[in-house]
Amino acid sequence: MKKILIINLRRLGDVFSTAHLINSLTADKGNQVSLLTYKESSKAAENLKNVASHYEIDRKEIITLKTNKLFSDGFAFEQLYNQLNEIRTGEWDQIINYSNDVVGAYLASYLKDSTKEIIGVHYNSSRNVVIQNDWELLFNDVLPVVKYAPVHFVDCYHKMAGVSLVKDGVKITTNARYNESAFNNISAVKKASAGGENSKIIAIQLKTADPAKDIPEQTLHELISMIRQNAELIPFLLIAPTDSERKIAEAFNQAHNNEVVVVEADLLAVTSVLMNVDLLVTPDTAIKHIADLTNTPVLEISLGHAPFLKQGSYSKEALVLTDVISNRGFTRENANGRTNISAPDIMASVLYSLTKAKTIKPRLSQGVTLYQSSFDQMGIRYTPIAGTIDTQIEIHRLMSRQLINTMFEQNPDANIYRDVCNLDLNMATEWTNNEKSIVTNVMKDILGTLRSLLQCSENRKSSRDFVMNLGKLMSHIESESLVQIPVSMFKSKIESINVKTFEENAKEVEVLLYELKSDMQKILQCLKELEIQINASKMEDMITRNLESVKTVG
Amino acid sequence: MNHLPIISSYEVKTSRTEQKVPVVNGVHLHSIYNPFKEAENLINSNIEALKNKNEVLILGLGFGYHVNYAIEKLTELHGNNFKVIVIEPNHQVHQDCLELDLLNKKNVLVYSGFTANELYSDLDLIHFLLRKPAMLAHPASFNLYQMYFKTFLTFEAPTKLEDIQKFTEVREVKSYLKLFEGSSTFEEALYTELPKKEQFNSMDFLAMALVEMTKGSREKSTGEV
Numbered sequence: 140m141k142k143i144l145i146i147n148l149r150r151l152g153d154v155f156s157t158a159h160l161i162n163s164l165t166a167d168k169g170n171q172v173s174l175l176t177y178k179e180s181s182k183a184a185e186n187l188k189n190v191a192s193h194y195e196i197d198r199k200e201i202i203t204l205k206t207n208k209l210f211s212d213g214f215a216f217e218q219l220y221n222q223l224n225e226i227r228t229g230e231w232d233q234i235i236n237y238s239n240d241v242v243g244a245y246l247a248s249y250l251k252d253s254t255k256e257i258i259g260v261h262y263n264s265s266r267n268v269v270i271q272n273d274w275e276l277l278f279n280d281v282l283p284v285v286k287y288a289p290v291h292f293v294d295c296y297h298k299m300a301g302v303s304l305v306k307d308g309v310k311i312t313t314n315a316r317y318n319e320s321a322f323n324n325i326s327a328v329k330k331a332s333a334g335g336e337n338s339k340i341i342a343i344q345l346k347t348a349d350p351a352k353d354i355p356e357q358t359l360h361e362l363i364s365m366i367r368q369n370a371e372l373i374p375f376l377l378i379a380p381t382d383s384e385r386k387i388a389e390a391f392n393q394a395h396n397n398e399v400v401v402v403e404a405d406l407l408a409v410t411s412v413l414m415n416v417d418l419l420v421t422p423d424t425a426i427k428h429i430a431d432l433t434n435t436p437v438l439e440i441s442l443g444h445a446p447f448l449k450q451g452s453y454s455k456e457a458l459v460l461t462d463v464i465s466n467r468g469f470t471r472e473n474a475n476g477r478t479n480i481s482a483p484d485i486m487a488s489v490l491y492s493l494t495k496a497k498t499i500k501p502r503l504s505q506g507v508t509l510y511q512s513s514f515d516q517m518g519i520r521y522t523p524i525a526g527t528i529d530t531q532i533e534i535h536r537l538m539s540r541q542l543i544n545t546m547f548e549q550n551p552d553a554n555i556y557r558d559v560c561n562l563d564l565n566m567a568t569e570w571t572n573n574e575k576s577i578v579t580n581v582m583k584d585i586l587g588t589l590r591s592l593l594q595c596s597e598n599r600k601s602s603r604d605f606v607m608n609l610g611k612l613m614s615h616i617e618s619e620s621l622v623q624i625p626v627s628m629f630k631s632k633i634e635s636i637n638v639k640t641f642e643e644n645a646k647e648v649e650v651l652l653y654e655l656k657s658d659m660q661k662i663l664q665c666l667k668e669l670e671i672q673i674n675a676s677k678m679e680d681m682i683t684r685n686l687e688s689v690k691t692v693g
Numbered sequence: 694m695n696h697l698p699i700i701s702s703y704e705v706k707t708s709r710t711e712q713k714v715p716v717v718n719g720v721h722l723h724s725i726y727n728p729f730k731e732a733e734n735l736i737n738s739n740i741e742a743l744k745n746k747n748e749v750l751i752l753g754l755g756f757g758y759h760v761n762y763a764i765e766k767l768t769e770l771h772g773n774n775f776k777v778i779v780i781e782p783n784h785q786v787h788q789d790c791l792e793l794d795l796l797n798k799k800n801v802l803v804y805s806g807f808t809a810n811e812l813y814s815d816l817d818l819i820h821f822l823l824r825k826p827a828m829l830a831h832p833a834s835f836n837l838y839q840m841y842f843k844t845f846l847t848f849e850a851p852t853k854l855e856d857i858q859k860f861t862e863v864r865e866v867k868s869y870l871k872l873f874e875g876s877s878t879f880e881e882a883l884y885t886e887l888p889k890k891e892q893f894n895s896m897d898f899l900a901m902a903l904v905e906m907t908k909g910s911r912e913k914s915t916g917e918v
Contacts, residue, residue, distance in 0.1 A: 198906060200823050205907040210819060211850040212879040213857035217866050219903050245902035249895045264892050 140169030141232040144254070146246055147176055147184075148196070148238040150348075151406070152450075154183035155428035157237055158310040159293045159453060165189040166305040175226060175246075182406050183425065186312045196222050227253050235259055235300055239279065244268075258300050267635050273547050273628070274298040280631040281624050284616065287464060287532055288448040289539035294518025298547070304518055306455075311432040317411035325415040328400060334371035339493055341366055342375045342402070342412065344421035345391065346384055351443030351474060352422040354485075360394055361482030362420075366489070367395070375416065376401045377409065377426065418492055420485060427452055438488050441467075444474035448536075452512065453519055459510040460488050463527045466506060479506040484526075491525075500525040516552050517544060530566045534559050535620070538574075538665060542621050545661050556672035564680070567673050571666050577620045578662050584612040585656050589649065596645055609633075609648075612655075621665075625658035696808055697782050698838050705789065713756055713793055715786050722755035722786070722833045732758035736766055739829050743767060747775040748826035752842050753834020754781035754803055756789070757796040763829070764797045773800070778821055780812065781805040781834070782841045809841075809848045814860055852878045869896040 143164060147157050154176055161172050173192040176184045178200075184193045196219065205215035227250060236247040236259030247261035260279050263269050270276050278295045282288050290298075297304050329338045343362070347353050354362075366374040376391070378384040380403045388401045404412050409426060413419060413435040420438045421427045423445030430437045431454045441447040441461040446469040451459050460480055461467060468474045487501035488509055503509060503526035510521040517540060523533055541555045559567050591605040613633075615626045632651050636644060706714045706725065714723045724731035736743070736759060743749065743766055751760055760779055767775040777800060781787050784806030790796050796803075804812060812818055835842055851857065854870060857879050861867045873882035883904050887897060 196906075200820075201903070202907050203823055204819070205903065208849045209813060209822070211813070211857055211860040212852065213861045213866070213870065214816070214819060215907065216870075216879075216900065216903055217861050217863050219899060219906075220863055220866050223899070242902050242905045245898045245905060248893075249898040249902060252895055262893070262898065264894070266893050 140171070141167075142230065143170060143172045143233045143235065144226060144229075144231050144250075145172060145174050145235045145237050146243050146259075147174065147180075148240060148243050148246075149180070150425070151180050151183040152423075152425035152428045153237075154180045155187070155311075155425055155432065156293060156450070156453065158187045158432050159304070160235075160237070160296050160300065160302070161187060161189050162308045162310045163297060163302050163305040164300070166308060175223075186407055186410065188309050188312055194222075194226055223249070226250060229253060232256065233258060233300070235296070236261060237296060265637060267637060268631075270631070270635065272299065272301075276628050276631055277543065277547070277624075281627045282449065284627050285539070285623055286469075286619060287536050287539075288446070289536055289543060290449075290517060291451070291453065291519045292449050293453050297518065304514075306514075311410055311429065312407070313410050313414070314407055317408050318414065321408075321411040321415045325412075328373060332370075332373050334373070338371050338373050339417040340373050340375055340415070341489060342377050342416040342419045344377045344419070344424050344426050345388055346378065347422050347424050349443065351471075351476075352424075352445050354422055354440050354442065354480075355478070356391070358480070358482050358485070359391070362485050363395055363399055365482055365486045367399075372489075374399055375412075377412070377419075377421075378403050380405055418489060420489065423447070423450070430454070431457070436492055438485070438492055440480060440485060442478055442480070443476075444469055444471050447510075448521065451510075451519075451521060455512060455514060457512045458488055458492055459512070459521060460484060460503075461508055461510065463506050463508050463529055464532050465529045479504050481507075503527070515554065516548075516550065522558070528562075530563045531570055533562055534567055534570045537562075538570075538621060538669065539624060541665050542624060542662060545665055546625070546658060551665065551668065556669050559669060560672050560676040564673055564676055567669065571669055571673070574620055574662070574666055577615075577618060577622055578659050578666070581612070581615050581622045581626065582656070582659050584608065584615070585652055585659065588612050589652050592645060592649060592652070596642070599641075621662050622659070625655055625662070628658075629655045697806065698841050700783060700785070703783075703785060712758065713795065715756055715789065717783060717786065717837060720833060720837045722753075722831075722837070723758055728756070728758045729762075732762040735759050735829075735831070736762045739827070740766065742827035742829070744770055746825075746827035747771040748821065748824055749775070749777050750822070750826045750828045751777060751779045751831060752828070752845075753831030753838070754779045754787055754790060754796075754805065755831055755834055756786070756793070759829075759831055760801065761795075761797045764799055764801065768799070775800055776821070776826075777801045778818065778826070779803045780807075780842075780845060782807075782838050809845045810851075812845065813848055813850055816862075852880065854879055854882060865896065869900075 145157060147154050164170050164172050171191040172189060174184050174190050175194045178195045178197040181195050201215050201218055204210045204218060205212055231254035233256045234247055234250055234254040236243045239260060244260045244262060247257050247259065251257055258271065259275060261269055274295060278299060325340060329336050332338045363374050366372045376388055376399055378388045378401060392399050392401060402412055410429055410433055413430050413433045416435060418436045418438060419430045422440050422442055427437060427439055431452055434454060437452040437454060437457045439447060439452045439457065439459045441459050447459050447461060462475065462478050462480065466475055481504050484503045484507050487503060491501045501509060505527060507526045508523050508528060509525040511524045512519050512521055537555050537559050541551055545551045588608040591601060591608045594601040595605045613630050615622050616630055629651055636647050701718050704716050706716055708714050708725050708728055710727045712728045714721055714725055714728060749763060754760065760777065763777060781803060787803055787805035854873055854876055858867055858870050873886055876882040876886050883900055887900055890897060
């Protein structure tokens, strides 16, 4: 039995997504998991199942105490101390910093004497970042650097905590009265509709907290009209119980003769609603994360900087509609302001989601991709199933995942090689050749750095060469290839070396250089395995073609 | 000015409607004709604020006729779920008000005879102010003790580290702050001295969490509740 504290100082949606880890941790019945959040995210924390205690920091109050000249600054500090006092005086087996932000890291470091172990970023007494395992390094230093994340955050947290993903289990609290009322009301709407009880309810989230992530209003109008033209579908507009959203929904509904059902629900009530709808169409919102916890089918419309590869819908067969990945930027600064996603694209994806056979893939506008999620040995994986596919990027994403399987778990996933080959054999060959040449260059730079390090030990005047070679080696972090992963990790490890004697530091660098060299060999090993699969697939293709031509001649 | 107003004269008169009226420095704190009517007018003219907030800060107690009417209205609007805090500089007026049993004490807390410095040392009052209550000034008291209330409303808490230490009640926080004796202010300790350290203890990390948490809000400081 372990007493575990999870620190999550992020927003509502992120707090909801913590439920996956809590569920996995508490699947071992003895484990007791508590949660620390900011007060503004408490509504999410309070709705999560299996949370032994919920602690909160009233950040707004602390900020007011600290910044308002009326109050002594000391109160802010004292309040923070008081709000954490119960945690500090507790005895924890594990504290998990789920925030991955600086405040979370400082708080985890503050609480280090209250726990046997800290998972996630925190500091030692010299204020150097403490890294427990490669997954932490991947999470903190690689995922922020790579353009297309190969691993979902939820999976990364599981790996960091060394816990296996448990998909089954009740993860969110519901209210029996709300459940009954949602069921009765939605059944009544279905019965009264042209399609009767077999109608499907399509819930659509009208607004997000970030306008950059909103589905454009015109697209929504068109989508609602298209859904209404289908007698078997009923659109619901989901809104938060606020005056501003009420007004927006009212104005929106006027264009549809006020005939669209508008569902106004808070975070607890919306859970009951989601349990009774057939599909949720939503941009990146907290509602999306709740739908994941209620096993509601989701069609996520990923817009703006919404990082679906890291924080997309986390459920089996969830659909994600996005502009082709090469046109996406996943930071506020790089996000593409306009989208090619049209109402017919969303409608086609809705219909695809509702069909059981899923044999006919939807046709989408140029520059739009539909991804579907599935689970493999690492966790959730998004596979492009329709629309415009940037094959090179998809090969790269898959192989990055494979490299992580190989480097961290020593357990490559044979399906990945097959899936890469299914994308495009010629492109896979081209990509492999390109990667090999990059690895060769990195290998040369590793050897150059090692050589200059040895020379340095003999003659300190050579240290300039060493520094130059090391800089050149680290510059591969910019390379959008597989080497980016091990080089980023190498760079972080180098940066966290404590200053000791020259000999001691040189020894540590040498060890890290050999480690990097070993990682390069692992890349080559992955590339070699892929080449074998490519050749086998080519051979298979050739035999199939020959057989077909024989049949034709016959 | 961080002290109490000087009271040169104080007497209690009776209004035409037979209510007691305190007269301080020659100023009648309630209507000498009809204090009830006056109180009703004051509260009714602020009724919207009372509808929107169930917590009210009243500046000036006098003999509390306006406070009693505010309580009556708050009870109508919010049931028992309300709180009133009254700030009154003149402790004698408060004492007499209690002795004459004039004040309805339902959900009311009166701070009388405290300087602004003392008031802003009280955590309960601070928490109340942080919840942004409705504010209501009793005109006669507010005019009489103008400087006192102005000081209260535009107060600037001391920033010197030694003063901050006096404010803190938690032993661990107090002794941690003592370690920065070289710094003149808490800001200097947090933003200048702390990052220079080579070895960090757990309280240092808590202080850095505070810095990080309040970053960005630092420039937006105002002196308003």
